[in-house]
Amino acid sequence: MERTQLLELATKYGSPLYVYDTDIIASQFNRLTTAFSGVKNLKLNYAVKALSNVNILQFFKNLGAGLDTVSIQEVQLSLTTGIDPKRIIYTPNGVSLQEIEEVAKLGVQINIDNLSILELFGQKHPEIPVCVRINPHIMAGGNSKISVGHIDSKFGISIHQVPHIKRVVENTKMNINGIHMHTGSDILDIDTFLRATDILFDVAKQFDNIDFIDFGSGFKVPYKPNDISTDIEQLGIQLKERFNEFCTEYGKDITLMFEPGKFLVSEAGYFLAKVNVVKQTTSTVFAHVDSGFNHLVRPMMYDAYHHITNISNPEGRDRYYSVVGYICETDTFASNRRIAEISEEDVLCFHNAGAYCFSMASNYNSRYLPAEVMVVDGKDYLIRKRQTIQDILHNQEMVKLPKKETKQTVSA
Structure with a gap:
């Protein structure tokens, strides 16, 4: 998006503000x-x-995408779009059997990632087809917190426990209709990805009624100018050849699934924040913005890089700033970053703010959640209002506390 359009949106809707460009979302979807x-x-x-804004979910539904969910609440949000439940897959981790049963009643595809729940579900509902999530024991991803396919991960059923899965299937007569994995996020090396897919093929061969194989996602996107990313086109060439060979060997044309999130929406998102104060210390120039890790936690949680530009003064002389927030703890978005000269009231743009940004926001320090705007064919739509104090108080109950008498000691 042009900086002038972003500035207009910041003026129109205030700051901080999340903006999503659906042209980029559609382009990434078509690329895949x-x-x-x-x-x-x-x-x-x-x-x-x-x-998870429902307008974004509806946009994907209209593109022809299914929806990958991890909680019953995400399933319920997805269903508000009118999507066919059969186009939703539910892949929770560590939830109760009761939640899985509640989701199963809604008609979505169930994906189970541990043996005990698999056996319990199979005993009670052998007629409901189930996908199983496999842990391939491969370390992959750009950060240890988002690497989920290694041997010590809490996610998935170990590849060494496939005989146990088969025994559960034999005892319960349940139908395993899919095999799934997800090794992590920000995977750059496609050889690592392909190694994991070969493991998944070997697992799938051991089941007779597979309808699909879900390879997860985790594709890396560029976070800064000239940054490298996953070569999707090369992965497509190599993986589709192996997949088609597998289908021939399996004797059935099954479905190839992916569950991309960051790849589809990261680059489509912009986070706009206004500079409150420029503060010079003995060694650092701080640019304090009207936000904090309550709105964008990735830099603090994952050491994530977000490219930051001064869209109010793009031609200004470059200087070095530490961009920080207004939270009562250290909330540094960028340290010693080269940015066009910043003054109070300037609007800074945080790029790659479409994925795991608003969805991880909170009301910490009782700050309001920002507004969200979606741009479709050049037209902007407010898809979430900025919060008010009434929103924060909405579910809080003011109780009348009994008065307590206190004893006061009077000194002699």
């Missing part, structure tokens, strides 16, 4: 479908957790 166009049955399930 094109990369795997040689596969007969391809299904892309957007990972709702990345950005």
